[in-house]
Amino acid sequence: MTAMLEINDVHAYYGKIHALKGISLNVEQGEIVTLIGGNGAGKTTTLRTICALMRPTSGFVKLNGEDLNKYKPSQLAAKGVAMVPEGRGVFSRMTVLENLEMGAFHRKDKAGIAEDIERVYALFPRLKERHGQVSGTLSGGEQQMLAMGRAMMSRPSLLLLDEPSMGLAPVLVEAIFSTVEEINRQGTTILLVEQNALMALQIAGRGYVLQTGEIVLSDNAKSLQRNAMVQKVYLGVE
């Protein structure tokens, strides 16, 4: 069986900076896979390569066996890939509801869209309360929820999350992560990029550890939690 997402020996550069030095990873249908690593490790760059926002200089990114590199970023939503960028990508001048509608931009089925709005509201009841608010005025946590809700509006089969816990209070992080699990239970495959390895490894099935553009470890989440190096560097256990 081929993996849903297959990244093979991908190299990527920002000018002369060699940001990805041969990354390979797989995500199977129905999994939660996490990609952990410190600042500047190349996590965001990996996601940008998957979304065709950056072209790898060598290697390939395949979705269900199909090379994603030949597509424009704007075509990926229709392929079932949705991304929640780092630092909450919401359209800040639009209302919550308008943001959700934008998430379904490439879809034409009005009834299905309305249904999905209700589904998002069920996942994030806070958004329902605030559906008419201009999203730039939402709190950080609410914006994160909105960005995730917006991504869900394209009915993705693969959801890419870039550090959803960034800058949020621990309670809120827990709430967001349990929603991620819920989204996964409802059938969406998830690639979760995190610095918060403790939380990420609790909900993920498998994990990869990225350091300065290279994958240094990959294992199932349980073993990674017990791994001495991970404990020392990412979990703060002495």
Add this chain to the structure above:
Amino acid sequence: MNAIDWRRAIRIGLVLGVAVLIASVIGMVQTFDERDMIEDILTLGQLLLFAPAVYAGYSAAGKSEERRVAAPPLLAGLLAGLLTGVPAVLLVGLAGWWTTIRDYFVNVSPQLIDILTFGRGALQGSLMLLAVMAVLGLIGAAIHLIPARVRRPLVNATLITLIFSLFSDVPLNIANQFLPRDIVRRFFPTKGVTQLAAVIVFALSLAIALWWEFSGRTRRQQRMATITAEQRRRNSLIVLAVSAVLLLVLPSILGTFLTNVMTQVGTFILMALGLNIVVGFAGLLDLGYVAFFAVGAYVTALLTSTGDLGLGINFWIAMPIGVLAAVFFGIFLGIPVLRLRGDYLAIVTLGFGEIIRVLVRSDLLKPIIGGAQGILDVGRPSIGPLTLVTPQHYYYLLLAACLLALFVSWRLRDGRAGRQWMAVREDEDVAEAVGINLVGTKLLAFAIGAGFAGLSGAIFGSRVGSVFPNSFELLISINVLAIIIVGGVGSLPGVILGAFVLVGLPELLREFVEFRLLIYGILLIVMMLVRPEGLWPSAVRRREMHADEESPPSVAELEAPRHEATQPMV
């Protein structure tokens, strides 16, 4: 109990005093003095001199919360007014002592000194100026003592009278259409208005303002509260019908001169609506917008001209070609340029605008497009047996074009394209992630914007009858951009209002053309400080600028789209 901030009073007085001094030294006061506002009473120059004193007094006294004792605020006003006069008096003194001052400040002429000293000589005149300014400051401060319900109508009536006498050309030209000459003369001398007219206008506007203040406002609120949706719809239909009739008969009300001004305004409305799509809707800063206006004008002129360079084709065939040429140029420029963001885009488009102007003027292309001599005898459109010649004729052509552009803008804004532009303007990466094609979205805005400018240019060339390189300067691009900013970025009514304020009003004040850019600059700065969202902002812009003071949006506003979205669920 003494809440007067004396330092503030002094500061306001001196700042405005220096402003008066600068206005004098650069020749503004003297030039403006030649414009009568109210015959034998007030010139525009005097207004420029005196209004700051009144304002200084008003705002120096305004800050104090304690109004039970009237004396301190009045004194602060007096002081501020007095100080407003001091720099000008120093100038008078300096001019008397340093006789060659004119070699350095050419505008410090005997006439200016005469204006500043009321023609009474340096010493007596200076004292008089100080006294007048102090009294005006006092009056300004005293405005606060009037009860609010009387103060507002009084201030409004005064402002209306001043505006009426400053733009007296408008009522004068309308009156000329309907009234015999000797009656018109009684109200309008060569410039400004007579005292009689000023009194009538003041009394009338005061009466109306008082009525509004004491009973009109509440009555309207009551009516609005009980109005049904049915009535509201009928009311807006009536308003629409009346405006339509008004727009149609306007040329015969306004007369030739004002209709000509209207055609000038229309040319700019058309351009501004186009740039509004590029800048306001899509958020792409284009500083070379005049290039598309030029392309539309030149292509149409070349095709229709009956002169040496032209082909003499019918205008109605040439105009669409001109518009298409502009659209083509928009796309042609857009493809390489739209990968750039923000400032870079502005610089590249600026360069492109200049390239077009230089090319058009160059000797290289002279055999084809006439170089500095331009293209003469541009063809005029005809409808059946009627050939469009007069400003009135072109008024209707421009009206039709503007309505079309307005309709297109409005449909695009509320449609899918509008959403796309808004998304791209806010976050390009997320926009792509939800499936919006960046380049296509931007190109669409560029192409439509260019098309409107091309249409405007095509009509412009035909209306003026000739096309010269000088008509396509950078200044036009800046002018159109300023219209959008002053009116309200992204707002359709704002753009129209902006064109009237920045193109229409200056046409009525032609004699001050040398100060036009200065006034523009001041106006823009004041706008950015006082009303950054523009005179008539769009809803989106308003909520963005005032997000911090925003109450939760009204129920009616929210229910409509939500309702639609949830319907299929039940």
